[in-house]
Amino acid sequence: AQSVTQLGSHVSVSEGALVLLRCNYSSSVPPYLFWYVQYPNQGLQLLLKYTSAATLVKGINGFEAEFKKSETSFHLTKPSAHMSDAAEYFCAVSEGGANNLFFGTGTRLTVIP
């Protein structure tokens, strides 16, 4: 069975500080992993994805994530937060070739000026 745990429903960082959003997954087969971002009153937008190629994945807006099989983690990072990064972030897992994605409960990122 697939599942995703996002540690911390709310994260606050100062502008210019490191962003770290945590995601741990469980999957019985090698997973595909995704991070999505949702701005207020909008749909979800794909930030980046891991599909068994390079373990360090770079996405849009300066975000990146590292797949660590030994830790079953796929944490999202950005070296320097910008005000425009304030949004809700969702981690999702799919067992390769499966029909749908399972989502975490989301982490709301606040950026303090």
Place this chain on the structure above:
Amino acid sequence: DAGITQSPRHKVTETGTPVTLRCHQTENHRYMYWYRQDPGHGLRLIHYSYGVKDTDKGEVSDGYSVSRSKTEDFLLTLESATSSQTSVYFCAIRRTSGGTNTGELFFGEGSRLTVL
């Protein structure tokens, strides 16, 4: 822009009334999905479709039905709406790249439903 249009975008209805939400895509994708988003639960799959007249249940399908009579349209129906179905509903499509399932979904803008 994934070419997905959801309608209506906002709807307020009363308990016990039927409601249909429509998802329309312009890119001829085979797979379409309906999710609901609730605080503290993230997104949960209601139903999905893998072709015309081919649908399957997700993890929270009770109280919902779907239909897909054309590739471009995927309808979600609440036969008798309840207050617990107050939520934001998202439609999604799955793209393939050169015939390969790369796994990611692309979402519409959402339909906010309030059941009084």
